[in-house]
Amino acid sequence: MSTATERVWAALEALTDPEIPVVTLRELGILREVNDAPDGLEVVITPTYSGCPAMGQIEDDVRATLAELGVAARVVTRLSPPWTTDWMSDAAKAKLHAYGIAPPHTRPPADVSVMRFIKRPVADVVSCPHCGSSHTVVTSQFGSTACKALYKCLDCQEPFDYFKPY
Amino acid sequence: MSTPIDYLLHLADNAVVLGQRNAEWCGHGPILEEDLALANVSLDLIGQARLLYQRVAELQGGDATEDKLAYFRDAHEFRNYTLLELPHHGPLVGYAAADRDYATTIVRNFLYSALMVLVWDGLQNSSDAGLAAIAAKSIKEASYHLHHARDWLVRMGDGTDESHARVQAAVNHLMPYTEEFWTISPAEGAAVAAHVAVDVWALRPAWDALVNDALAEATLSRPNFHGYVTEGKVGLHSEHLGFLLAEMQSLARAHPDGRW
Numbered sequence A: 001m002s003t004a005t006e007r008v009w010a011a012l013e014a015l016t017d018p019e020i021p022v023v024t025l026r027e028l029g030i031l032r033e034v035n036d037a038p039d040g041l042e043v044v045i046t047p048t049y050s051g052c053p054a055m056g057q058i059e060d061d062v063r064a065t066l067a068e069l070g071v072a073a074r075v076v077t078r079l080s081p082p083w084t085t086d087w088m089s090d091a092a093k094a095k096l097h098a099y100g101i102a103p104p105h106t107r108p109p110a111d112v113s114v115m116r117f118i119k120r121p122v123a124d125v126v127s128c129p130h131c132g133s134s135h136t137v138v139t140s141q142f143g144s145t146a147c148k149a150l151y152k153c154l155d156c157q158e159p160f161d162y163f164k165p166y
Numbered sequence B: 001m002s003t004p005i006d007y008l009l010h011l012a013d014n015a016v017v018l019g020q021r022n023a024e025w026c027g028h029g030p031i032l033e034e035d036l037a038l039a040n041v042s043l044d045l046i047g048q049a050r051l052l053y054q055r056v057a058e059l060q061g062g063d064a065t066e067d068k069l070a071y072f073r074d075a076h077e078f079r080n081y082t083l084l085e086l087p088h089h090g091p092l093v094g095y096a097a098a099d100r101d102y103a104t105t106i107v108r109n110f111l112y113s114a115l116m117v118l119v120w121d122g123l124q125n126s127s128d129a130g131l132a133a134i135a136a137k138s139i140k141e142a143s144y145h146l147h148h149a150r151d152w153l154v155r156m157g158d159g160t161d162e163s164h165a166r167v168q169a170a171v172n173h174l175m176p177y178t179e180e181f182w183t184i185s186p187a188e189g190a191a192v193a194a195h196v197a198v199d200v201w202a203l204r205p206a207w208d209a210l211v212n213d214a215l216a217e218a219t220l221s222r223p224n225f226h227g228y229v230t231e232g233k234v235g236l237h238s239e240h241l242g243f244l245l246a247e248m249q250s251l252a253r254a255h256p257d258g259r260w
Ligand SMILES: [Zn+2]
Pocket: A128, A129, A130, A131, A132, A133, A153, A154, A155, A156, A157, A158
């Protein structure tokens, strides 16, 4: 890694998600690469959900940080490979949990039957981030944002968000 | 081999038209959770449409942009299924208005997302790398849309007499429009020949399995169909699309180069 890319990584490391400020863009897997290409530095980001309204803000934050650093780099949005919650580190998941959001489960392995599109894993129990109880129930598949489902804990009675596997 | 642009527009127009339709529920949902859910489904659909329009603009080159494609084409240039432009209620004479019916909304989302999980799944292997990348994201979103719509279909179908009757009426009303899924338009034929698209006809048994399984669980019956097959995807639309586009496009057309 060149000194220039190291400086860019260090600066971008500080950027957090506009909706969930306890995790960084790098931890979420949105910030993918900093490349020292022959025609200049390049920062690669990838969108989460296709319609995520935070992506515009994220791109602006990256550009502003680069400008502050005095580095001329272009910001490239790349779709492939598609973003997945499996890229989140355990540390990032622990931070989500501490923030009151149940972290995403690992995606189930691929299945070929057509019913895979509607099947739910039997053991997909989402634990309450407040009291740890696994006695929880889904209220809605879509919460405050597309990436989260709304759950309720039947023990402590608190509602909570579950970051859905993607 | 050039990518058939009309096919990409068909996919994009489907997503933007249903996204706009479902967004009508924003602030009017039957319960708060569903208001949020429908707004989030719309965001996904409009996001998918944007990625597809961006891909079209890239292929067209020149001064083509996603906004020009969404806001400055007229109804006859749209390539969406007629199913997706219909209002949120059953059939009425042309000048009549009615309240939005959530059963109609749910049944349509179910029928369409059951198709799109199959279409996006196949398109992940498209010879157009840009489309394959969009498909690999959209498949994940479409399967959440399918879960959501299917849950409500079962809940309302296997619910009260009132909810059952309303969701059965919506199935009877909307099912005939799904015949349009299975006719092959010239754009689809060209895209299949170029290995850009999947052959929808081959997806029909899987779609039938998803639909029949859900209808059975919801204690609903599937109507037989004999009649006119709609042709929205070749630009022959119902009277409803013009009104939908007028609402969606008027702001951009009033301020042609506006930025916000
Ligand atoms: Zn709890």
